[in-house]
Amino acid sequence: MQYFTEMRLLGSQSVEKRRLLIGGVSCDELADRFGTPLYLFDASDAREKIERFVSAADATGEAVSIAFASKANGALSVLKLMLDAGLDVDVASEGELEGAVRAGFPPERIQMHGSNKSDAEIETAVRMGIKTIVLDNVRDIQKTSEVCESLGRSQNVMIRLAPGIHPETHEAISTGQDDTKFGFNISDGAARDAVERISRCGLLHFAGIHMHIGSQLMEGSGIEAGAHRMAQFAIEIRPMVGTLEEINCGGGLGIRYLPSDALEPIQSFVSRIVGACTKPFRDLGMPPPRVGFEMGRYFVGEAGSTLYRIGRIKTVPIGNGKTRTYASVDGGLADNPRPQLYGAVYYALNASRPDEPHDAPFRIAGRHCETDRLIPEVHLPAATREGDLLLVQCTGAYNFSMASNYNRYPRPAMVIVADGEPFLAVERETVADLFSHERIRSTIGTIRQ
Ligand SMILES: Cc1ncc(COP(=O)(O)O)c(C=O)c1O
Numbered sequence: 375m376q377y378f379t380e381m382r383l384l385g386s387q388s389v390e391k392r393r394l395l396i397g398g399v400s401c402d403e404l405a406d407r408f409g410t411p412l413y414l415f416d417a418s419d420a421r422e423k424i425e426r427f428v429s430a431a432d433a434t435g436e437a438v439s440i441a442f443a444s445k446a447n448g449a450l451s452v453l454k455l456m457l458d459a460g461l462d463v464d465v466a467s468e469g470e471l472e473g474a475v476r477a478g479f480p481p482e483r484i485q486m487h488g489s490n491k492s493d494a495e496i497e498t499a500v501r502m503g504i505k506t507i508v509l510d511n512v513r514d515i516q517k518t519s520e521v522c523e524s525l526g527r528s529q530n531v532m533i534r535l536a537p538g539i540h541p542e543t544h545e546a547i548s549t550g551q552d553d554t555k556f557g558f559n560i561s562d563g564a565a566r567d568a569v570e571r572i573s574r575c576g577l578l579h580f581a582g583i584h585m586h587i588g589s590q591l592m593e594g595s596g597i598e599a600g601a602h603r604m605a606q607f608a609i610e611i612r613p614m615v616g617t618l619e620e621i622n623c624g625g626g627l628g629i630r631y632l633p634s635d636a637l638e639p640i641q642s643f644v645s646r647i648v649g650a651c652t653k654p655f656r657d658l659g660m661p662p663p664r665v666g667f668e669m670g671r672y673f674v675g676e677a678g679s680t681l682y683r684i685g686r687i688k689t690v691p692i693g694n695g696k697t698r699t700y701a702s703v704d705g706g707l708a709d710n711p712r713p714q715l716y717g718a719v720y721y722a723l724n725a726s727r728p729d730e731p732h733d734a735p736f737r738i739a740g741r742h743c744e745t746d747r748l749i750p751e752v753h754l755p756a757a758t759r760e761g762d763l764l765l766v767q768c769t770g771a772y773n774f775s776m777a778s779n780y781n782r783y784p785r786p787a788m789v790i791v792a793d794g795e796p797f798l799a800v801e802r803e804t805v806a807d808l809f810s811h812e813r814i815r816s817t818i819g820t821i822r823q
Pocket residue numbers: 443445446464487586588589590624625626627668669670671672771
């Protein structure tokens with residue numbers, strides 16, 4: 375286990391007069407005003423990440439389209455920030471589609487995914503005339519074509535490819551290998567067959583090919599290899615479909631959950647992937663397709679943090695005369711399932727004592743059943759006590775969107791800090807909300823005596 379005794383601040387986090395601030399607003403004030411646990415979102419950090427990505431794309435000199443993967447954080451205000459930043463959006467369900475529309479995205483900036491789309495999802499997308507539906511399987515092709523015929527509308531489609539790349543990341547977020555539920559394999563001819571099928575469907579306009587090989591990738595070699603395969607495939611199918619409009623490389627760029635995490639510089643990440651997509655075309659003297667990206671975690675992960683109130687603290691023996699100190703917080707598995715799902719690691723600060731040395735080891739426990747080990751080991755000030763605030767960094771991606779009501783806890787509020795002002799973007803659920811969809815009768819079935 376790694377220990378980090380140097381306090382790390384991210385984005386607009388700062389320490390002033392013994393207080394931890396985010397975007398100029400103190401964590402004490404945020405906790406007092408909005409309660410804990412509280413999702414915080416630093417708008418300036420997300421904007422900076424987007425700007426960096428966009429300028430890296432511009433620097434390639436090639437046509438690049440960039441979308442936000444809304445599954446990473448689908449809060450309407452976060453989507454609005456993405457809309458205003460000029461990004462497109464990708465959605466993977468009817469609910470995410472509705473979120474994009476409510477945030478103000480016009481249909482021509484929405485792309486839809488899903489490995490098991492419902493008929494209703496396909497029909498809604500076609501009726502709305504969204505930018506692209508990414509077809510994942512033969513049934514998607516048939517159903518989308520049928521819907522287009524019955525509505526008399528045409529639809530831009532791409533196919534999702536499984537390029538046969540196994541990225542270096544957790545198994546649960548590896549999606550580019552041959553053995554996957556996602557997309558058409560290139561290796562067994564399924565992808566080529568899909569292209570043939572689509573070219574026979576008069577109302578489906580074949581706009582491109584897509585892949586998403588995995589998530590939390592700290593460097594781009596896996597995506598680059600996949601991009602290369604996609605470009606070869608695009609050249610191979612040219613006689614059937616002409617030059618494609620787009621090769622989309624999905625998302626996947628990681629974030630620095632721990633101070634020791636090193637991320638490939640964004641410029642090199644973007645340029646080598648764009649190069650892998652475009653160079654094979656340029657080498658043959660052909661104009662290359664546009665290159666698409668749809669980043670989730672990279673745009674929002676580091677911008678988010680979660681503020682908890684520390685509750686019970688206890689020290690237990692763990693053998694060989696050693697002890698471990700547990701600090702329990704007023705959240706955990708329900709607002710951040712990632713540690714329990716696949717061993718995700720986080721870094722945290724004592725937001726009530728940011729100026730004290732963080733040099734005493736603690737295990738941060740959530741309040742839920744299961745072990746609910748939120749952070750196996752982190753260094754906090756030795757004086758950490760009940761009532762202090764704990765700021766867990768890098769929770770902006772896949773926390774709000776994966777949250778549950780486990781143990782009947784209401785989901786936290788989300789506050790966006792922008793221009794020095796906190797804005798309550800998502801209200802805290804209430805205990806009453808938890809029961810709003812339930813029914814109970816005087817007897818449930820026959821009681822046998
Ligand atoms: C199709 C697709 N695109 C983009 C993403 C976003 O990935 P990330 O958050 O790693 O950038 C995902 C994540 O699962 C995805 O499935």
